Amino acid sequence: MTLLRAGRWTTLAGLALLAGLYVRALAFTPVERFQGPAQKIFYVHVPAAWTTMLAMGLVGVAGILYLLLRDRRFDRFAEASAEVGTVFAVVMLTTGPIWAKPIWGTWWTWDARLTFTLFLFLLFLGYLTLRGAVTEPDLRARYSAVLGICGLVLLPFIHLSVYLFRTLHPRPIVLQPARPALPPEMLVTLLLGVAAMLVLYTGFVMQRIALARRREMEAHDLA
């Protein structure tokens, strides 16, 4: 099976898992005591945030591998991961406010996850802009690797900064349940969410890499 086909099947599987997640979260998971049904977005948002972070992390790791081994495949993977990560980030950043407005009355709350995702989004934006601004493939791969690695190292600092930042902006409403007490049913739903996001991510990345390969081959044939 070609990479593109495999990617499409994987994406379908991811969408199925996502559908399953919705069903389970809405119908079969207990409602959280303090926040009510509104809390349920947590099962989509938290895994999405983690996947976005993973996408950035992998861009950095691919960058390290590229600089060490000079294999173009790592660059192609990094490009795919960055694009998919951006999509995830954009989805989160749009669904977050759209969901928050009717519930909390404001478009933006400095919620830890959303803020972190915003900063990640900016990182991805910079990465993709850099790629777009360099025409020569070797130079582009090298520069992207450098930026990607810096992004990877930046992740823990962003996490710490978001934490610092939140102490500046105490939010009256918390969009996450109290950490220690997570009953098993909620945990399972969360894990289902993580699985759905990871599978979706993998499916999209596979398709993107397949597309990149096809484009490169076409460009080669034209030359």
Added chain:
Amino acid sequence: MLLRAEGLRHAFGPIRALDDISFTLAAGRTLAVFGPNGAGKTTLLRVLAGLIRPQAGSARVEGGPRAIGWIGHQSHLYGHLTVRENLAFWAELYHVPPAGRRSRVTEVLERVGLADRADQPVRVLSRGLTQRAAIGRAIVHDPRVLLLDEPFTGLDLAAAAQFRHLLAELGASGRAAVLATHNVEEGAELASDLAFQVRGRFVWSGPRSGTTAEIAAAYRRAVAGG
């Protein structure tokens, strides 16, 4: 052998700038590489200088970057610094020993005929004088190998004559040079060895023989045929 190139290959996309180039250069020899625009002459020099890593093959200059002097399209001179300050900076960067640095700079200023302009900022100099300053910058650290990319551009007659004299001197004192140019007449006078580069390949190379006119004719045939 001061310089050794083996099987150099380098392409920019579909354009082959270097196509299996090999040669050696001994002390005292000057290789003139003639070729039309786009033949890969500049790429060859940049690979020899170590600015580009070739996709295949290797190039070695004995002594490494310290032993190379470069004259090309860019002056590598800072407009707001004086000629003397520029030479002093490059001398320092190339690790010319501090004790003799000042006198070396003065000596080079005399050699290129800029002693009276030493304390003028480079940006007020004419194109020809700037090129002379660039030559000074290239030799201030006493390199054993000179790489020259179209060095006669912008030189007035007096400066060109002085430059030819300088190159001959350097050749006589055991230095080697690779000179890339499309100006066959100028290059042929100075060279001990010649190469015709067309589309990345040395279509002909060997020691210089015959008159300048004969060489020019042979070159034109090579370009037409290649």
Added chain:
Amino acid sequence: MGEALRDAWTIARKDLRLEFRSRTAILSALVFTVLVLLVLNFGRDPTAVAARDLAPGILWVTFTFAAMLALNRAFQLELENQALDGLLLAPVSATSLYWGKLIANLAFVAVVEAVGLPVFVLLFNVPVAHALLPLLGVIALATVGFVAVGTLFSAMVIRTRFAELMLPVLLLPFLIPPLIGAVQATARLLAARPVSEVSGVLRLLAAYDIVFVLLATLLFPHTVRE
């Protein structure tokens, strides 16, 4: 190692001499800083918001802009003077080049900050004497953070289209940790909180600096050499 530092210092001195000889860049940066502070001062309603609440943000926005101006200059300078290849040809390591540029950039930004801080204190009437030393520490630590990363990126953006626009776009996420830390710490210091309360932030800033200076040193050779 010693030679690498000496080369870095040679390059830094050259940059500083150039900047202070031509004066345009440093003067523009100084004027710009004062202008920004003036505008922000006139733009606020002193009865509505206390100076002390706005002050840290204003100070850091101003310093960030100043740093951007310096960073844009760093490698642009080499391009303007057609000297970048010259630096790459010379027997100096890429690391020395990075450190040289870093030192020069830090000096440039330090001058702008040294003028900006007193102007800020004057305009916003914010007492700093009680916490001057820790405040200077915060300023120093945060500045090193963004200049270290900015110097690395400025080497990359010169070969892209829209270089001046690219640098802020790339740098923005990397400014967030040092800026958040700096604004936090500045706010607390200006509010006369004890230094112990900012020690956590200072540690974060220092960690950021160490990590990114090391990382940039490691990665810089990949941006200028293949």
